[in-house]
Amino acid sequence: MEVKILSAKFDIKDAHMLEVAKQHGAYSQLDKLFSMEPVAVIEEVKNSGLRGRGGAGFPAGLKWSFLPKGLNKPVYLTVNSDESEPATFKDRYILVRDPHMMIEGIIICCYAIGCHDAYIYIRGEYTSQVKALQKAIDEAYAAGYLGEKVAGHDFKLDVTVHRGAGAYICGEETALLESIEGKKGQPRSKPPFPAVEGLYGCPTIINNVQTIASLPYIIENGAAAYKQYGTEKSPGTHLFGISGHVNKPGMYELPLGLPILDVIEKVAGGVLNGKKLKAIIPGGSSTPVQTPEDAKDLTLDYESMAAHKTMFGSGGIVVLDETVDIVKLVENLAQFYHHESCGQCTPCREGLGWILKIVKKILRGDGTSADIDLLVELCDNIEMKTVCVLSAACTMPVRSYLIKFRHEFEAYVKKGASAQANVKQG
Amino acid sequence: MSDRSKLIVTGKPFRFDQERDAEFERLVKRYPTRESMILPALWLTQEQEGWISAEAIAYIADRIGTFASQVFECATFYTMYNLHPMGRNHICICRTLSCWLRGKQEIVDYLKNELGLKPGEIGADGKFSLEEVECLGHCGTAPVVQVNGEFHESMDVDKLKSLLATLK
Ligand SMILES: Cc1cc2nc3c(=O)[nH]c(=O)nc-3n(C[C@H](O)[C@H](O)[C@H](O)COP(=O)(O)O)c2cc1C
Ligand code: SF4
Ligand code: FES
Numbered sequence: 001m002e003v004k005i006l007s008a009k010f011d012i013k014d015a016h017m018l019e020v021a022k023q024h025g026a027y028s029q030l031d032k033l034f035s036m037e038p039v040a041v042i043e044e045v046k047n048s049g050l051r052g053r054g055g056a057g058f059p060a061g062l063k064w065s066f067l068p069k070g071l072n073k074p075v076y077l078t079v080n081s082d083e084s085e086p087a088t089f090k091d092r093y094i095l096v097r098d099p100h101m102m103i104e105g106i107i108i109c110c111y112a113i114g115c116h117d118a119y120i121y122i123r124g125e126y127t128s129q130v131k132a133l134q135k136a137i138d139e140a141y142a143a144g145y146l147g148e149k150v151a152g153h154d155f156k157l158d159v160t161v162h163r164g165a166g167a168y169i170c171g172e173e174t175a176l177l178e179s180i181e182g183k184k185g186q187p188r189s190k191p192p193f194p195a196v197e198g199l200y201g202c203p204t205i206i207n208n209v210q211t212i213a214s215l216p217y218i219i220e221n222g223a224a225a226y227k228q229y230g231t232e233k234s235p236g237t238h239l240f241g242i243s244g245h246v247n248k249p250g251m252y253e254l255p256l257g258l259p260i261l262d263v264i265e266k267v268a269g270g271v272l273n274g275k276k277l278k279a280i281i282p283g284g285s286s287t288p289v290q291t292p293e294d295a296k297d298l299t300l301d302y303e304s305m306a307a308h309k310t311m312f313g314s315g316g317i318v319v320l321d322e323t324v325d326i327v328k329l330v331e332n333l334a335q336f337y338h339h340e341s342c343g344q345c346t347p348c349r350e351g352l353g354w355i356l357k358i359v360k361k362i363l364r365g366d367g368t369s370a371d372i373d374l375l376v377e378l379c380d381n382i383e384m385k386t387v388c389v390l391s392a393a394c395t396m397p398v399r400s401y402l403i404k405f406r407h408e409f410e411a412y413v414k415k416g417a418s419a420q421a422n423v424k425q426g
Numbered sequence: 427m428s429d430r431s432k433l434i435v436t437g438k439p440f441r442f443d444q445e446r447d448a449e450f451e452r453l454v455k456r457y458p459t460r461e462s463m464i465l466p467a468l469w470l471t472q473e474q475e476g477w478i479s480a481e482a483i484a485y486i487a488d489r490i491g492t493f494a495s496q497v498f499e500c501a502t503f504y505t506m507y508n509l510h511p512m513g514r515n516h517i518c519i520c521r522t523l524s525c526w527l528r529g530k531q532e533i534v535d536y537l538k539n540e541l542g543l544k545p546g547e548i549g550a551d552g553k554f555s556l557e558e559v560e561c562l563g564h565c566g567t568a569p570v571v572q573v574n575g576e577f578h579e580s581m582d583v584d585k586l587k588s589l590l591a592t593l594k
Contacts (some may be wrong), residue, residue, distance in 0.1 A: 041430035074458075086523040086561040117456075124469075124506045125562050127575035160456040164471055165504030168560065180494065184503040200458055243524040243565040250566045285523050285561075314566065318524060332526050335562055 001267055004216055005237045006210065009254040018139040021100040029219045030151040033108055041112035043078040047223035049235040054080050054208030055314045056283065057234075057302045058060065060210045066195040077110055078180065079212055082164060082171035084123055084284035085393075086336060087316030090239035092208035093251055095122070095129045098213070099136035103210035106159060107150055108219055113205055115378040116156050118196045119143035121176050124165040134161055153188075168340035172388050173206040174198075175342065186342045199241060210239060227353075230256035234301035238315045244281075245272040245321035256301040259328065263300065264319055269330075275321040279404075283313025285333055286393030288400035297350050310400070326405040327412055330398055331359045337394035346392035351382040362409055365416025372409045372424060376402050430502045434510055440481040442489075444469040464500050468507050477508035490524040508547045513548050513555030515593045518572040519557055521558040524565035529582070536557065538582050540590065553593075582588070 009015035009024050014196050018026070033041065044063030067075060080101070083091045106118050122130050126385065137159055140146045148387050150157050153362065167185045169175045175185035177199050198204025214236065214379040218226050226234040234256040240263070243249045247269030260280060264270065271277050280290045288310040290298060320329070338352040358375055363366045379395035379402070386392075402409065442450060453466050467486045471478050487494040519534055520526075538544060540563055541554050548555040564570040568580035571586070572587045578589060 029433075036473065086566050088561075089563045089565050092563055124504070125559075127572075130579070158456060160453070162462075163465065165465060165468070166506035166559075167504055177467045179465065180457075180462055181459065182464035182490075182500065184499055213464060241566050243568060244527045248525075249568070273434065281523075318527070318565075320527070324527065329526075332521075332523060337521055356459075386458060 001254055001263065002020065002252055002256060003237050003251060004370040005229070006098075006101070006213055006239060009101065010093060010405075015098055016096060016100075016136060016355075016393065018100060018136070021098065025220075026100040027104055027145055027151065027215075029104065029155070029216050030107065030145070033219055034112055034151075034153045034155065034415065038078075038112050038114060039217070041108065044223050044315055045112070045218060046048075046219045048226040048235070049223070049241075050211065050214055050226065051212070051216065051234065051236075051302065052208055053210035053238065053315070054206075055085065055311075057312055060207060060211050061311040062193065064205060065204070066193070067113055068196055069135045069202060072391055073202045074117065074200075075113055075115045075201040076117045077113065078173075078199060078206050079106060079118065079177060079209055080173065080176060080206055081120055081122040081126075081209045082168075082176065083209075084168040085314050085316065086169050086333075087241060087243055087281065087318045088252055088284050088314040089241045089243070090315060092126060092129050093211045093239065094209050095126070096132045099133050100140065101216055102209060102213045103136060103140050103145065103159065105215040107145070108215040109151075109205070109212055110157050111155060112280055115205070116158065118157065118159045119199070120159065120161045121159060121170065122163055122178065123170075124163050130161060130163055132409060135147040137161065140368045145374065146296070155173070157264070160413060167342075167408060168336075169342045169388075169390060172354055172390065176206065177204065184342070185286075187390075189387050202369070225228060231301045231303070233303050236301070236313075237307075240300070240315045240317060242268040242317045244318040245275065245324075246270065246319045247272055254300065257304075258291075258300050260295050260298045260300055260317065262316070268319070271319060271321050275323065277319065277321045278324055279320045279326075281316075281318035281320070281397070283311050284307075284316040285318070285336065286397055287311040288397050289404060291404055326401050326408045327359065327363055330401050331356065331363060334359055334394065337390065341390060342388075345386040345391070351378055352391065352394055354378055355383055355394070362412045362416075365412065365419055367413050367416060372402065372413070375409075430505070430509060431437070431507070433478075433483060433498070433501075435480045435548070438481065440471075440479060440485045442470060442485075443474055443574040446474050447566060461492050461496065463490050464492070464497055465504070467496070468501055468504075477511050511548075511552070514553055516555045516574055518555070518557045518559045518562070520560070520564075520570050520572075521563045522559070522561035522565075523567040530569040532583060533571060533581055533586060536586060582592075 014020045050060045051057040063089045164170045170185040174188040179185045194204040227352045230236045277292045302312045334356040343349045379399045383392045383395045472483045487497045543556045545558040571578045
C-alpha cells in the first residue's frame with residue numbers, strides 16, 4: 001500500500017546533504033519553474049488539488065490566489081513546522097531526511113506568490129532537527145539556490161529559521177505570526193485573514209511543511225500525475241503517523257483514500273499483541289474518536305472523515321486497544337489542552353480547566369450523572385465562542401468520548417456511589 | 427508547574443559572548459523589525475548561560491531597543507525558556523497521548539524513585555532535573571524522553587538504566 005513520493009529519498013544514505021540530494025533530482029525543477037509565469041505555477045498547484053497538510057485541508061493553490069494584487073507591500077511566506085498536535089510526527093522526517101525537497105518547495109511557492117522573505121517556524125523542542133535544517137539552508141545558500149539570485153535567475157530569496165520555545169498554540173497560524181513578531185503566541189481575530197494582513201501587517205501565506213514539500217513533485221510531473229494518487233477530492237499522498245497500540249507504529253506514506261482498518265492491519269501490523277481494537281483516533285488528538293463499528297467504511301480522506309463526523313486532521317492515527325480507560329484518556333487530553341491555552345479567551349482558559357476538574361472528580365469516584373451532563377454542556381458553551389479553535393480541538397474529541405463511551409463515565413460514577421454507600425453503612 | 431513569573435537577579439552584568447554577538451547581528455538583518463529578535467535573543471542567552479536572568483532580560487531589551495516588559499512577557503509565556511538554572515542533565519518525559527498509551531508512567535515512576543525527584547524538581551547536587559512535558563513529536567517511537575535536547579525513543583526501564591549510567 002505504501003508509495004514513495006515525498007519519502008522517495010528518506011532511505012537514501014546522506015540524502016539530507018546537498019550533493020546527494022542533487023544526484024537524486026533536488027533543485028532540478030528550477031529552470032522549468034523560472035520559465036513558467038507565476039500565475040501558471042499557481043494554476044498547476046490548483047489543478048493538482050493539493051490540500052494543506054497542517055490539519056484543515058484547505059486547497060493550497062486557492063489560498064495563494066487570495067493574495068491581494070497590486071499592493072505596494074512585501075509578501076511573506078511562513079512555513080509551519082510547529083508540529084505539536086499530539087500524535088503528529090511527520091514533518092520532522094522531511095526536515096531531517098530531505099530538507100532540500102522542502103527548500104525547493106519554498107522556492108516554488110515564493111516564486112508563485114512573489115515572496116522574497118520566507119520564515120520557517122520550527123518548534124523549540126526540535127533541537128537536532130533545527131540544526132539539520134539550518135545546515136541544509138546554509139548549503140543551499142553556498143550553492144546559490146538561495147540568496148540574491150536563486151539558481152542564477154533574477155529572483156532574490158532569503159529563508160530564515162525562527163525557533164519557537166514550547167507553545168503548542170504557535171502552530172495556529174496567527175499565533176505563529178505574533179511569535180515571529182516577538183510577542184506571546186496569542187491568536188488574532190480573523191478577519192483580516194493573513195493572506196490580506198499577516199506578518200508585519202503584510203500579505204502572508206502560511207503553509208505546512210508537508211504541503212510545501214509536495215510542490216517539487218507537482219512541478220516536475222504535473223497536476224495530472226499527482227492526481228493519480230488518492231481520491232478525486234483528496235488527491236495525492238500523505239505521510240501518516242500511526243501510533244498507540246499497534247505492532248508496527250511509525251510513519252508511512254500512503255495515497256489518500258485507503259480503508260483505515262486495512263491500513264492498521266496491513267501497514268501497521270494490527271493491534272499490539274493480538275488484543276482487541278477498542279477505538280481509533282483518526283487524525284491527531286483533536287479529532288473525534290471512531291469505534292471499530294464506525295470505522296468499518298472509514299477511508300483516509302477528507303470526505304470520508306467528514307461523513308463520519310470526524311476529521312482528517314494531521315494524519316496522526318492513534319490505535320486504542322481494549323485495555324484503554326477512556327475516562328483517563330480524556331483526563332490526559334484535557335490536561336494537554338488546558339495547559340496549552342494561550343489564556344486570552346475566558347471560555348477556553350477557564351472552561352478547559354473546568355473540564356479537567358470535573359473529569360478528575362469523576363475519576364476519584366466523587367462524580368454524579370449530572371457531572372457527565374455538565375461536561376457535555378461545557379463543551380457546547382466553549383466551542384466556537386473563542387478567538388481560535390484550540391478550544392474546539394479539545395471539546396470536539398471530548399464530546400465524542402462522552403457520547404460514544406458514556407458507559408465508562410457512568411461506571412466510575414456508580415462505583416464511587418457504591419463505595420460511598422459502603423462507607424456510610426460501615 | 428514552576429512559578430514562571432519571577433526572575434532571578436544575579437548581581438552580575440550579562441552580555442553575549444563573541445559567537446552569540448555575531449549570530450545576533452547576522453539574524454537581525456533578516457527581520458524588518460528588531461522586536462522579532464526577542465525569541466532568537468532569548469535562545470542565544472539560554473545557549474550561552476543555560477538559563478535567563480533578570481540582567482539578561484534587561485540586556486536583550488536594551489540591545490533590541492524595546493521595553494523589558496515585552497522581553498519578560500515572552501520569557502515567561504514560552505515554557506522552554508528556563509528562568510533559573512536547571513540540572514546538568516535536564517530530563518523531559520513526554521506525558522501526552524501516545525506516550526501515555528505506551529507506558530510513560532513506568533518511566534516517570536522509575537525516575538522519581540531512582541533520582542528522588544518529582545517532575546518539576548531539581549536535585550540538590552544539581553546533577554539532574556526532571557520535567558513532564560507535552561507531545562514531543564516522536565509518538566511513533568513512544569515513550570520518548572529528551573535529555574539536554576537529545577531524543578531517546580522507544581524507552582523502557584532497562585534502556586533508561588543504561589542511559590542514566592552514561593550521564594555525568
Ligand atoms: C491550535 C492549533 C494548532 C495548530 N498546529 C499546527 C501545527 O503544528 N502545524 C501545522 O502545520 N498547522 C497547525 N495548525 C493549522 C494552522 O493554523 C494552519 O492552518 C496551517 O499551518 C496552514 O497550512 P496548510 O494550509 O498547508 O495546512 C494548527 C491550528 C490550530 C488551531
Ligand atoms: S481559544 Fe484558547 S488558545 Fe485560542 S485564542 Fe482563545 S484562549 Fe487562546
Ligand atoms: S505523545 Fe509523546 S511524543 Fe507525541
